[in-house]
Amino acid sequence: MLAGRHVLLIVSGSVAAYKALELARLLRKQGARVTPLLTAGGQRFVTPHALQAICGEAVMDDLWSLSQEAAAGHIRLARAPDLVVVAPASADLLARMAAGLTDDLAAAVLLATRKPVMVAPAMNPAMWENPATRANVAALRARGVGFIGPDSGAMAEPEDGPGRLVEPAAILAAIAAVFADGPLKGRHVVVTSGPTHEPLDPVRYIANRSSGRQGHAIAGALAALGARVTLVSGPVAIAPPPGVAIVAVETAADMLAAVEAALPADAAVCAAAVADFRPAERVTGKIKKIPGQPPAPIVLALNPDILATLSHHAARPGLVVGFAAETSNVIANAQDKLARKGCDWVVANDVSGDVMGGTENTVHLVTASGVEDWPRLPKAEVAARLAARIADALAK
Known part of the structure; x- marks a missing residue:
């Protein structure tokens, strides 16, 4: 190398x-x-x-x-x-x-x-x-x-x-x-990937099924085009792609802190499946099951919104890309997210099937100019296409 x-x-x-x-x-x-x-x-x-x-x-x-x-x-x-x-x-x-x-x-x-x-x-x-x-x-x-x-x-x-x-x-x-040589040489891109784990007690947490495959593939594709990539990843079971700087985190708050610490950047891709909620109170001891009694209710609190924070940050990257994992009304929900968050693009996909943890993805690139429907592709190919689009946008 x-x-x-x-x-x-x-x-x-x-x-x-x-x-x-x-x-x-x-x-x-x-x-x-x-x-x-x-x-x-x-x-x-x-x-x-x-x-x-x-x-x-x-x-x-x-x-x-x-x-x-x-x-x-x-x-x-x-x-x-x-x-x-x-x-x-x-x-x-x-x-x-x-x-x-x-x-x-x-x-x-x-x-x-x-x-x-x-x-x-x-x-x-x-x-x-x-x-x-x-x-x-x-x-x-x-x-x-x-x-x-x-x-x-x-x-x-x-x-x-x-x-x-x-x-x-x-x-x-x-x-x-x-x-590295390539169209992104000299550029710094921050990518988030994987799930977040929100502790409930010392042995349990709230999470989702994200494998991190898509976010990691995007980080690797950007590095292959010459970018300096900071990959902020939640807990995953896959190896980081070569040529990227990885920051391992656990919670949404950890991820936001790591992303802000990585700024400034030319672009940010928020591909992580960040938990929307966390337990409002973290119990210091294991929550025990009491025979004959229903479980105590879990009170949830909102997690920080990493995409919205980045989109309105004082050190905002020139291009901010979000992801929208939806199970219905995929395009409409992605367009609404684009408007609410203040980001530049949203990559929308239907996760009602085997996408989370799988090796393929069908995505729609939603921008202020319209919607591009991409065919079902291996996640590595989705990553390569998105990285090429990012390189083209930054060049302009």
């Missing part, structure tokens, strides 16, 4: 720095040359010896080295690679990048390079959400720096939230997308 490509991997100071070793291994497995650059903070968490052994190249670490800088080493490092990847990217390094500082080798290389730069942030949630960090991220995005993540989840500290380093396999997929 990456044979002949040269990646400069900058590892900065974060507890997640150990994951850079796995990323380096994956890059080399795909045929890439990896030149490691380790900051002083990074050396607090991984050793130069380990990084050098995995990359097969000497670790660059000193702006003031007489040997490394004998021939303006920081300029050579800035010009030689095809891509500069910072993983993990600490809050400190992001701040120095935004300010244009050159007080160490990593900062000097990042200021001097004219090659694409991708960063994978990792820091405490409070640091990630601080207005100073948000301003630095916005400034870097405006300059063309690509961001992958961060994810939400458990941190080294006993707390959860956004700031977790994206898994190495997802970073690898984002790197591969940089070098």
